[in-house]
Amino acid sequence: MEINALLMDPKDNVVTCVTDVKAGETVTYRKGEEVCSLEAKEDIPYCHKIAIQDVEKDAEIIKYGESLGKTSESIKKGCWVSHLNLFSVPRDYDSEMI
Template sequence: MEINALLMGETDNVVTCVADVQAGSEVVYRKGDEILSLTARENIPYCHKIALTDIPEGGEVIKYDESLGRTSEAIGKGHWVSHNNLFSVPRDYDSEKAGDEFVMCAKQSQGAPDLEGFKFWGYRRAEGRPGIRNHVLILPTCACGSESSRIVASQVRGAVNIVFNTGCSDVAANTAMSQKVLTGFACNPNVYGVVIIGLGCETVPHLKLKEKIQAMTSKPVVSFGIQ
């Protein structure tokens, strides 16, 4: 069975679906070394939560081993958990503070950690750094392209954008720094590929930025101007 949901904590009573799930289909997730599943009782959207157990009205919803809030109605096993049936509860942080008797006893690591046999789900990048996300980055080269980048990213699942509030009429030092920062975003191992959106009159030309990124990484990069 293909895993299509993630359990974030051992005590969680919900899992997060990593794909759209249709009512009647199986939601498959890993808990430790076990592969577990349950049947979805209704459609569950991508990146939304599904209840692993029956949760009574007023019951806590647990994710990351932490309370996300309480339910406004009873939620049956296999049903969608969302803002429609979940509300936040103010947290009493003062009661969670460590008392005077608290002693820090965490063991400090000595030298490099032993990573033999260590594995995690990720994406191998040709440059050697693994990513834990596989985003397409919509990268503006100036403030005027930021809104277009946001709109494009909002229409494509898995796409992300940044807001870049400069890029026009910069002095040489600022232009060099802007290129360095934008290239750094593009080379991040959590980025699969890059779409650069430029205006055409900025001091960080989209074609030049494309060349810089391609000189540092083999990931796919495309660019175009919108003016």
């Protein structure tokens, strides 16, 4: 099974596809020593994110173990995470340093 996506941190709820993936194809990635896979429900462009679990509306998308923003709609496992369903949320970095 060929790895075609990267998980950056074990806390992430998305992986990044390192090839174009067509709907119905298998997305395969490593989580430590474990090889995981899921079916793409939509076409996922090269270097874009795919949800590896269901994510509710207004939930955080986590990549690199950090929040990239919140969802504007529910995103099902296997679906594309993009600017169409993810928005930035300003962070208070000073308070995070305490």
